[in-house]
Amino acid sequence: MTSSTKNHQAEHWKLRHGPAGLHLFNRTTGLNVLIDEIAVPASLYSRAPRQVSIALTNQCDLTCAHCYAPKTRHDLTYESVTCWLAELDASGTLGVGFGGGEPTLYPRFVELCQHVARETQLSLTFTTHGHHIDEAMADGLRSSAHFIRVSMDGIGHTYESIRRRSFQDLLARMKLVRTIASFGVNFVANEKTLPDLDEAAAIVADLGGCELLLLPQMANRRCSQIDDDTLQGLRRWVAVYRGSLRLSINEGSAEGFPTCDPIAAERGLRAYAHVDAAGVLKPSSYHATGISIGADGVLSALDRLANNLTENDI
Ligand code: SF4
Numbered sequence: 001m002t003s004s005t006k007n008h009q010a011e012h013w014k015l016r017h018g019p020a021g022l023h024l025f026n027r028t029t030g031l032n033v034l035i036d037e038i039a040v041p042a043s044l045y046s047r048a049p050r051q052v053s054i055a056l057t058n059q060c061d062l063t064c065a066h067c068y069a070p071k072t073r074h075d076l077t078y079e080s081v082t083c084w085l086a087e088l089d090a091s092g093t094l095g096v097g098f099g100g101g102e103p104t105l106y107p108r109f110v111e112l113c114q115h116v117a118r119e120t121q122l123s124l125t126f127t128t129h130g131h132h133i134d135e136a137m138a139d140g141l142r143s144s145a146h147f148i149r150v151s152m153d154g155i156g157h158t159y160e161s162i163r164r165r166s167f168q169d170l171l172a173r174m175k176l177v178r179t180i181a182s183f184g185v186n187f188v189a190n191e192k193t194l195p196d197l198d199e200a201a202a203i204v205a206d207l208g209g210c211e212l213l214l215l216p217q218m219a220n221r222r223c224s225q226i227d228d229d230t231l232q233g234l235r236r237w238v239a240v241y242r243g244s245l246r247l248s249i250n251e252g253s254a255e256g257f258p259t260c261d262p263i264a265a266e267r268g269l270r271a272y273a274h275v276d277a278a279g280v281l282k283p284s285s286y287h288a289t290g291i292s293i294g295a296d297g298v299l300s301a302l303d304r305l306a307n308n309l310t311e312n313d314i
Contacts, residue, residue: 014121016046016092020265023050025094027123027146030182034262046092047299049269053097053285054081055277056106062129064162065222066153066188068286069101074277078108084275084298085120091299095123095146099285101277104132110140117144125149127186130173131165141180148183149213150174154193155200162192174207184211184246190223191230197237205244212245214238216253218286231256252286269306281305 016023021036057075060067085096096116103109103126116124127149152170153159159167177183185204187193193200201212216234219225226234235256238247249257251272263271274285275293281301282290291308293301 014094016050016094017044018046018050018092018263018266018270020263023094023263025123027095027121030123030146032262045270048088048091048093048302049271049273050093050263050266051095051097051272052088052093052275053099053272054084054275055100055285056081056098056103056109056112058101058277059105060100060102060129061105062102062131062163062165064153064188066162066190066217066220067222068218068220070276070278072278074279075106076275076277076279078112080279080293081112082115082119084293085116085122087298089120089122093122095125097149098124098126100127102129102132104128104137110137110144113141113144123147127151129163129165130170130177133173133176133180135176138176138180145181148177148181149186149211150177150183150209151188152185152200152204153188153190154196155203156196158193158196162188171203171207174204174209178208183209184213185209186213186215188215188217189230189234190217190226194230194233194237197234201241201243201245210244210246212247214247214249214253216249252284269302269309273302273305283309 012026012028014025014027016025017040021034021040022038024033054076055069058070058072059075060069106112113124116122123146124144125147126145128151130150153162156167159170174183187197187200204212214234216226216231217223238257241247249259269283272284274282276282276285279293280290281293281298291301291305
């Protein structure tokens with residue numbers, strides 16, 4: 001086998017070892033294959049979380065009331081992020097998701113995405129409000145990003161009252177987004193947005209989106225948690241939805257929803273970790289505290305974080 005053939009194969013399949021078995025992942029197609037007949041010895045488990053999200057910056061030009069991103073001026077350095085990604089990639093992480101704040105405001109955002117595509121085997125997603133994606137950015141991101149999550153809470157006036165941006169402009173941006181990569185929509189569900197859900201799902205499907213990530217509103221200083229009636233309404237909506245979009249929900253809100261987790265044996269930090277824009281590693285973006293990543297790298301911070309958590313979190 002020539003080295004170029006090896007590289008070609010390496011580009012297509014990445015292996016991960018864990019308590020669920022041998023996991024093969026193709027970042028180009030998004031295909032996951034879990035060989036659960038293979039009992040992987042614990043000593044061979046991949047050390048890094050399966051998925052890691054990184055808040056590149058806390059900067060954002062929107063002021064959504066439901067936002068829980070810290071309003072500080074932190075940005076991660078390009079050098080730190082690329083070092084951490086190299087460590088994670090070599091230790092079994094399959095995908096990285098960039099967020100913020102608004103990740104497209106990160107000064108070297110396109111360059112960083114191109115680095116991920118070129119120098120790692122990680123699948124790359126990012127979450128964006130979408131309003132800075134123009135032709136030039138789209139050109140730079142094509143063949144780097146594998147999936148894009150666009151925030152769209154409600155439609156028309158509902159959306160505009162939350163985001164203070166034109167809904168028509170968002171739709172135009174989403175038409176551009178779909179030329180970059182597959183995309184889905186993040187939908188914060190509350191009493192204001194739930195009535196729009198049917199129409200929102202139809203619009204996303206018409207635009208070529210493939211996923212609707214439901215995010216029941218969490219409490220912060222400016223808004224309260226989704227109320228029980230609205231949450232029940234969301235559960236009823238999910239139960240009867242027959243459209244083409246794949247539905248998903250954040251893990252912390254999944255109780256009472258019909259979910260499926262094929263890799264349930266990988267929980268807590270084996271499955272997921274988050275790095276905030278101050279370089280603090282946490283079990284999720286909702287956690288207030290974590291472990292600062294030092295000069296010894298992200299995996300050392302992961303070990304320290306695991307030591308600080310209970311059995312259930314690891
Ligand atoms: S667009 Fe996202 S990061 Fe910006 S304020 Fe809204 S929720 Fe927060």
